[in-house]
Amino acid sequence: MEESGRKRNNKGFSLVELIVVIAIMSILAMVISMAVIHYMEKARQAKDVYHASLIKDALNVYPFASDFQGRDVWYEDPVTHEKEHFRRGWVYVDKDEVRCSDASCALAMINAGLVHVSPETEATLAENEESNPAWFPTGPDGDYIRKSDINEYVFKNDITVHARRTWNTYQLDVYVDDQGELHLGASASNAQRVNGHEKDEKTARLMAQKLGFYDAKITPIGEQYTGK
16 A cells, blocks of 8 residues: 555656756757857858968968059058058958959969969960950869959859858958068958948958958058058
């Protein structure tokens, strides 16, 4: 009789206890899920920064001519109001493709092994590096896929933006002053692109600093942060 009584007294979990347990499990699952998402985003962010650092190195060692096909820009110092003239180029990266502003930036990427084209295309590109108008392949060749509507060399491979929350585009800039001195910079944006490169100063500064551009100035195109 005593054993039968013990069985009748084993009531199990009450409804309130079950609700409390489920609530605790849900909170734990949410915390773990957020931690995993944060870790995955950090890993994707690190991959982008690694690729951006490779692009930075490629531009830094390439022998840019003072009259390369870059765009003419003027920079006015906000304190002294002194103006400086530069030839400007860039390597722009988004979630789909890589765009090089001119033949020199494209050759810097090719020489570093970051994008690939046929030997014939590379040779012709080098022969026409400073030509005006710029020479473009007639069709896709290796990683090269097309010419953009603002005359960029567009490539497609694994060097695309992997981050999903930190930024959706980043860009490495190269400036050559009238004395032939090279200046590099970087920016990024997580803003929705509508017409052109949307400003996102917080994200731009984050990318610039991750690539070592702590002493930054604002450039006249896109107001992107670039190292001196």
